[in-house]
Structures are given as C-alpha cells and as structure tokens.
Amino acid sequence: QDWLNAYKECMEDCKNPSICEQTYNSxxxxxxxxxxxxxxxxxxxxxxxxxxxxxxxxxxYNNQLPDxxxxxxxxxxSYWKNPKFLKRDGSTLTGYYDExxxxxxxIPVLPVTGGYYPSTxxxxxxxxxxxxxxxxxxxxxxxxxxxxxxxxxxxxxxxPEYCYFKWCSPNTMDTVGVASLSSEDFDNNVLSVASYSAAxxxxxxxxxxxxxxxxxxxxxxxxxxxIAQKTAMKAQIDNYLGSGLSMKEMxxxxxxxxxxxxxTGISSTCTSFVxxxxxxxxxxxxxxxxxxxxxxKQTFMRTAADDYAIKTSGSNCGKGYNGCIxxxxxxxxxSAFNRNxxxxxxxxxxxxxxxxxxYMLYKDKVRRFNIGEVMPGADKEKxxxxxxxxxxxCPMDIDFAQWLHNVAAKSMLLTxxxxxxxxxxxxxxxxxxxxxxxxxxxxxxxxxxxxIDALDNTKLKIEFINGSIVSTCKINLKLPxxxxxxxxxxxxxxxxxxxxxxxxxxxxTIVAYVDHDANPLTPNQEVKx
Numbered sequence: 001q002d003w004l005n006a007y008k009e010c011m012e013d014c015k016n017p018s019i020c021e022q023t024y025n026s027x028x029x030x031x032x033x034x035x036x037x038x039x040x041x042x043x044x045x046x047x048x049x050x051x052x053x054x055x056x057x058x059x060x061y062n063n064q065l066p067d068x069x070x071x072x073x074x075x076x077x078s079y080w081k082n083p084k085f086l087k088r089d090g091s092t093l094t095g096y097y098d099e100x101x102x103x104x105x106x107i108p109v110l111p112v113t114g115g116y117y118p119s120t121x122x123x124x125x126x127x128x129x130x131x132x133x134x135x136x137x138x139x140x141x142x143x144x145x146x147x148x149x150x151x152x153x154x155x156x157x158x159x160p161e162y163c164y165f166k167w168c169s170p171n172t173m174d175t176v177g178v179a180s181l182s183s184e185d186f187d188n189n190v191l192s193v194a195s196y197s198a199a200x201x202x203x204x205x206x207x208x209x210x211x212x213x214x215x216x217x218x219x220x221x222x223x224x225x226x227i228a229q230k231t232a233m234k235a236q237i238d239n240y241l242g243s244g245l246s247m248k249e250m251x252x253x254x255x256x257x258x259x260x261x262x263x264t265g266i267s268s269t270c271t272s273f274v275x276x277x278x279x280x281x282x283x284x285x286x287x288x289x290x291x292x293x294x295x296x297k298q299t300f301m302r303t304a305a306d307d308y309a310i311k312t313s314g315s316n317c318g319k320g321y322n323g324c325i326x327x328x329x330x331x332x333x334x335s336a337f338n339r340n341x342x343x344x345x346x347x348x349x350x351x352x353x354x355x356x357x358x359y360m361l362y363k364d365k366v367r368r369f370n371i372g373e374v375m376p377g378a379d380k381e382k383x384x385x386x387x388x389x390x391x392x393x394c395p396m397d398i399d400f401a402q403w404l405h406n407v408a409a410k411s412m413l414l415t416x417x418x419x420x421x422x423x424x425x426x427x428x429x430x431x432x433x434x435x436x437x438x439x440x441x442x443x444x445x446x447x448x449x450x451x452i453d454a455l456d457n458t459k460l461k462i463e464f465i466n467g468s469i470v471s472t473c474k475i476n477l478k479l480p481x482x483x484x485x486x487x488x489x490x491x492x493x494x495x496x497x498x499x500x501x502x503x504x505x506x507x508x509t510i511v512a513y514v515d516h517d518a519n520p521l522t523p524n525q526e527v528k529x
Contacts, residue, residue: 018184019371020168026368027159028152031058033144036365037065037159038080040144049141055361058155059140064361066160066319066353080143081135083154092157096134099150106131107146118142160353160362163309163320164369171223171304172371183219183226187297190290196275196282205286207274210237210246213293220297225304236296247296248273251289255281257418259425262443270420295372302372306336310352324354325367332359393496399426401494401510407448408490408512419446419464433464433473444469452485460485477529479512487514489524 017025030037039057042050051059058080062070065078076082085093085101096105109116109123109130116123116130119138123130134151137143156162172184190204190213199205206212214233219226240247249271253260257270273289275282312318323337324330332338332346337354347356354362367373393401406424407413419425434444446464453459462475479485490513497507513524 018173020165020173023161023168023369024156024165027156027161027165030368031155031159032149032152033059033147038155040140047141049144051140055358056160056365058158059144064358065158066351066355066358067158078158080140080155083135083151084157085154086157096148096151096154098148101153105134105148105151107134107137118145159368160325161309161320161322161368163317164305164322166317167305167308168369168371171219171225171301181218183217183223186216186218187294190294193290194283194287195279196286197279199286199290200275205273205289210234210248217297219301225308226300229300229304233296233300237293240292240296245271247292248289251292252285254288255284257420258423259430260420260445261427261430262445298372300372303336305369305371307340310336310340319349319351321352321354322367322369324359325362325365328363330354330359330363332356393494396428396432397494397496397508399424399428401491403429404491404510408488411489412448413460413488414450414452414485416447416449419448422448433471435473444471446471457484479514479529480527483514483516483527487516488512489515491529492526 029035032038033040037056037058039054040049040051040059042048042053044050045053051057052062054060055062055064057063058065058078061079063078064070067074067076067078070077083094083096085095085097087093087101093101093104097103098105106126107118109118109120109132111123111130116132119142120132121136121138123132123136125131134143134146137146156165159165173182189202190199193199193202193204196205203216204213209215211234214220214230214237217226220230220233221227237247239245240250243250245253245266252273253266253270257267260266260270273285306321306323308316309321310316310318321336323332323335332354335354337346346352346354349355350357353359403422403424403426406422412422419430430446433446444466446466449463449465451461451463453461458479458481460477460479462477464471464473479488492511492513494508494510497509499506510529512527512529514527516525
C-alpha cells in the first residue's frame with residue numbers, strides 16, 4: 001500500500017492535468033488582472049484604467065460578483081482588498097502569499113509628505129524598510145502594477161464557479177477507499193482501451209452482467225453522490241434515454257444499423273452486443289458503448305455538481321451555479337434551478353451568479369466547469385434558415401447529397417443493401433420514401449436496389465424495395481455519354497431544380513467524380529449528372 005501511494009505521487013507530474021486542475025487554472029487566470037472577472041482596461045477612459053466600468057470585476061469597488069453584498073456595505077465582499085488564501089486543510093488565511101503559500105507578500109513603500117508612495121492605508125517597518133500589504137494599497141491601479149501571479153490564489157475563492165472546483169476534487173480525483181484509482185483514472189482507463197476484446201479482458205463487458213462497468217466504477221461505489229445515483233445509472237443502462245433499448249443494444253444498433261427507424265420489434269441482428277468475431281465491427285460497438293456510458297456518467301456528475309452549487313443545506317456550497325454563464329437567454333425554469341427553487345430561490349439569493357438581478361451580466365462570459373456540459377441546442381428553424389441562406393439548399397437537399405456521397409464512396413452504388421446499415425440515411429429521407437409507399441406497414445426495412453438501363457448504360461435507376469413492398473419514390477440518374485456507372489467513385493455538390501407538381505418529381509444536378517482512366521495516379525474527372 002505504501003509503495004502504491006508513493007508510486008502514485010511520483011507519477012502525478014507525468015499525467016495530463018485533470019478536469020479539476022484545468023478548471024482551477026482557468027479560474028486563476030480569470031481572477032488575474034485582465035481576466036474575465038478582473039477587467040480594468042477602458043479604451044474610453046483617458047487613463048485607460050477604469051475598473052468601475054465592469055460590474056463583474058474583482059477590482060471594482062461596487063462589483064456584483066456573488067458574495068451577498070457590495071464592498072461598500074459588506075466587509076467580506078468579493079473584492080481585491082479582501083484576499084483569502086485557502087490552505088490545503090480547508091482553513092483560510094488573510095492576505096496575499098507567494099506561490100507556496102508560505103511567505104505573505106509585501107510591497108516596499110516610501111514615506112512622503114502626508115503618507116506613503118504608493119498610497120496605502122497602513123504601513124509597517126521591517127529591517128529599516130517600510131512595507132505595506134497589497135490589500136492595503138489605496139488604488140487598484142497600483143495593485144495591478146505590483147501584481148504577482150501567486151496572488152490569484154487569494155482571489156479565486158470569489159470566482160463565480162468556485163463551488164464546482166470544491167465539488168470536483170473529492171468527487172473525481174480523491175476517491176476514498178480505492179487504492180491508486182480515482183473516478184477520473186477509471187474514465188481515462190476506459191477511454192484508452194480501443195478494442196472489444198481488451199474491454200472484455202478488463203471485465204467491463206461481462207455478458208452475464210449489464211452492470212459490470214458501473215459495479216467497477218469508483219464514482220458510483222465510493223463517492224456519496226455517485227452511490228446515491230447508482231440505481232438511476234443502472235436504469236439508464238437498462239433503458240438508454242428512454243429508447244426501450246439497453247445501452248449495449250443501442251450501441252450495437254448505432255454501429256450495425258444506424259439508419260434503422262423502427263421503434264418496436266427491432267431485429268436482434270441490429271441490437272446484439274455479442275462479439276461478431278469481426279474486430280472492425282466489435283471495436284466500433286465497444287467505442288460507442290463506452291461513449292454512451294461516460295456521457296451518461298458525466299450527466300449524473302453534472303447533476304450532483306449543480307445541486308451542490310445551488311443547495312444551501314448541509315455541507316453544500318450554495319453559491320455558484322453556472323447555468324447562466326455564456327447563455328444569452330437564460331431560463332431558470334429550464335435549468336438546474338428548477339430542481340431546487342424551494343431550496344435556493346432564483347429570485348432572491350444574491351449569493352448566486354445566476355439569480356434574477358445579475359444573470360444577464362454573465363451572457364458573454366466563458367463557463368469554466370464543463371463536466372457533462374449540455375448547451376442549449378440552436379433553434380432548428382433558425383438553423384435550417386441559416387443553411388438555406390448560406391447555400392441555397394434546404395436541409396433535405398444536403399442530407400440527400402451526403403447520402404449519395406457516402407453510398408458511392410463506399411463502392412455501394414451498384415450494390416443491393418439494406419438502407420438501415422447506412423449512417424447517412426436520415427429519418428427525413430426515410431419518411432419521404434415511406435410516404436410514397438402503398439402499404440399500411442408501420443415500418444418498412446427498405447433495400448437500395450440499383451438497375452442500369454439495358455438500352456442506355458448511362459441511365460441508373462434506384463428503387464426502394466422490401467419483398468413485395470415497392471416505394472413509388474425512385475432516383476433516376478443519367479451520366480454524360482462516354483462514361484459508365486462503374487466508373488463513378490463519389491458525388492459532390494448538388495443543385496436542386498423546381499418541383500414538378502404534375503409529375504410529382506424534382507429535378508437536380510449533382511457533381512459525379514469519375515475514374516475515367518482506371519489510373520490511381522490521375523485525379524477523377526468531374527461530370528454533371
């Protein structure tokens with residue numbers, strides 16, 4: 001045990017920074033002069049220095065950082081004159097210190113008529129030299145002039161997201177009860193394993209136990225928040241995102257049948273997680289599964305961290321929920337506040353950065369704690385309009401062109417295959433094909449069926465068929481004379497014509513890339529189809 005602990009300590013410097021360390025370092029930068037919560041430069045001010053312009057600057061006497069009050073009426077307010085250095089044991093020291101947190105920083109001053117230079121509220125004599133502590137300087141401009149990098153550690157406690165850092169380390173790094181393995185170590189181990197067979201060897205894919213991963217995960221077994229969430233995580237593994245499929249089944253289907261849109265009675269061919277023996281498929285299934293697992297885990301971790309930052313009960317932090325940071329139109333009722341309004345009201349707690357009076361100040365700030373980050377999705381109609389405005393194409397046109405590109409690039413253009421096995425076969429394309437099918441079936445597992453015209457080999461017809469079920473939707477393509485369809489290796493840009501209501505057809509032109517000379521050293525020719 002002693003050897004393991006010594007080895008772990010020795011190897012710490014060889015590891016990449018943890019999410020906690022990255023968060024902390026970013027927060028230190030934010031609280032340093034010029035950082036997003038220590039701004040001072042004002043181009044409109046004749047001196048260039050005007051911290052009062054920035055309502056969220058630690059240098060501003062009347063800043064609105066989440067401390068419960070202004071420096072003018074709160075001696076403990078978030079302000080550069082109230083430095084608090086947090087020691088490893090959790091206690092705090094007043095003042096600014098060197099990088100080791102040992103020697104308290106002091107600034108030499110010169111006695112002048114009526115006081116000292118630079119101006120200070122107090123000074124002391126040591127070995128014949130007058131000094132002042134940084135927090136006793138009269139002007140914030142002098143404070144910035146004498147700034148030392150280590151001083152940020154005495155201001156970071158005022159960072160709006162500091163609660164998340166307090167939550168991070170004990171929940172992701174310092175996993176109690178597991179020798180040499182933390183939650184983050186476990187995640188990194190999982191990410192580093194690329195093959196299905198290696199994951200099986202690590203006992204993560206026990207076929208008789210759907211919960212093999214979660215039962216070995218330190219977060220869900222040794223951290224109080226994770227232990228409380230383990231049952232919910234198991235439910236997610238059993239029914240992933242309410243799909244009716246287990247996490248393993250969804251991972252298998254995502255790889256084997258990415259274009260399958262049937263909601264019930266899904267073929268086990270698509271959902272079987274059992275190794276196929278083909279490494280290229282099995283490894284992709286494992287990769288998808290670990291992605292689902294770690295994403296779900298981080299969502300639970302995010303929930304726990306948000307609750308810690310909002311709740312004021314027990315050992316919770318209760319000041320620092322970051323849901324509004326970087327969000328232009330923050331909605332508290334569509335956020336973690338909604339789970340905790342009774343515990344920490346959005347409308348009245350000014351210890352929260354995202355409470356009603358200050359949340360709008362954070363819309364242009366950068367969020368630092370990003371575990372399980374779920375940013376609001378863009379408005380679909382607005383996104384579709386932007387696509388049309390910039391390309392002149394409807395989203396369906398782009399989906400269609402991408403679909404043809406993938407089929408040709410995989411040399412499947414002249415092959416019969418199930419559409420569900422093609423990742424770029426979107427639900428929108430399926431709906432268009434299905435809508436023209438004269439059948440009452442709830443789902444049709446269409447095949448791509450190509451036919452070259454017997455009288456004109458420049459013509460190719462694609463039909464969508466499943467047994468006796470044939471969609472009236474077809475794709476008719478025609479090459480310029482002198483080329484054959486076996487020469488087509490890819491498709492590119494598409495131009496869509498006007499829909500013909502009388503024939504219910506849409507014309508389009510798409511660029512085809514043709515291997516005209518069977519020479520891999522010469523580029524393919526572009527022709528219009």
